[in-house]
Ligand SMILES: [Zn+2]
């Protein structure tokens with residue numbers, strides 16, 4: 865896979881949109897919150913994992929949305 869920015873061999877894939885990026889163009893994305901495990905009981909507050917420094921291509925636009 866090639867970097868979307870320069871065409872060099874990619875070393876990572878954007879966590880948000882799936883574009884491939886090389887080590888030069890990889891960015892640190894916004895904090896990423898992963899949903900809780902499906903087995904979480906409904907009466908407990910949903911737990912999640914926050915990932916800081918996720919791989920980001922820097923090209924896609926990431927924004928927070930409210931829970932449905
Ligand atoms: Zn690149």
Ligand SMILES: [Zn+2]
Pocket residue numbers: 878879880881882883920921922923924
């Ligand atoms: Zn992206």
